[in-house]
Amino acid sequence: MTGSGFIKVQGTQLFRDGKPYKVVGVNFWQGMNMGAIEEWGGDRKRLDTELDELKSLGINMLRIMASSEGTGDEPFRMKPCLMTAPGVYNEEIFRGLDYLMDALSKRGFTAIVTLNNQWHWSGGFSQYVAWVTGDKTIPYPPSWDLKTKAYTTSGSNDDFVAYGNRFYTDESIRGKIDAIYKANIDTIINRRNTITGLVYSQDPAILAWELCNEPQFPPAWWVDDIAGHIRKAGVSQLITTGIETKYHQQDFNNAHASSHIDFCTSHFWCENWDIYDPQDKTDQSLEKTKLAVTEFMQKVTAWSQELGKPHIMEEFGMARDAHLGEKYSEKTSTTRRDGYFSTIFKVAEQLGAEGKISGTAIWAWGGQATASAQANQYGVKHIGDPPHEAPFWYSVLSSDESTKEVLKTHAHQFL
Incomplete structure (x- = not known):
């Protein structure tokens, strides 16, 4: 193990046991269920x-989920869910989280632990809204249909976000939602791990608690209130928000200016944001993307420096070489993705040497997942791509030797 104490913040850097602490991470949201x-x-x-x-x-x-909501009958969802109704939990999934945290601790990993989700693949905001309003249907955005192997055309992303954002915009239901969410937070952070015996709030393997995965335009008052609630509960770990930093600096400041928020986050989605075209047979789109992500990292790090806080770029991914093979096939090459990751890591190494960035985390680790593998009894294969997205779109697999070598080289250089 490289350290055993809690991660702390000094200036714009993270420290552990008195030494600078940097992260080379992966998103492993499925770990709780695999455990x-x-x-x-x-x-x-x-x-x-x-x-x-x-x-x-x-x-x-590892950046992991520690909450999921729903009965298990809903589409596009982590299954089985942890919280099956407000305040009602599946103890076996909680024990899966216990197993995961023990396994991480034994190997010297730390974890960013995410407590909610803007998106529907874990339930998240929209499930809270549906519970409180009694809505029987949720206006899902286009999502991957396993039967037709295509994205559904019903719904819109904007309508779904607006529905989910009633979580903090709809005064008629916000009080009830707030009570359920805070009670859920309390249940998780005060849980005693059935394997290690540690209360989660006192587990040094937890780097930070994260309010939500990619909340869209979270109000500054909400961030301060929820982060303050976690802080007052007596946690020994750091707290962060989890935004993409997709929008303007005011949105970034709203999410990170609170005194209860310890470090800043960013995500970069080159294809989803219409920057990169994996079908482009030339190198023009890739080179444009490398420039865009470099400028993005430098910009967000500068914003973090203005707030006097560390920065972790905790999500980014790229499709396989769709100009050479099937976009969603695990057999398609990853040459462009490897080059893209290398660019991001080079920028991180430069900024890290200046004490201005604390790390990165790829999206997402898929490990041993294969298209031919049998789904479990819940129809789940534990792929890095969440259940509302096409399998093998962004997954980094155990068979991706060249990508793994890029990761290994970066870890050697950065840590």
């Missing part, structure tokens, strides 16, 4: 194997 026993959809043997592989690559941080 459950087989009867509840888990696969502990595979989980341990993949964590050992990540350790061998030099990875030292």
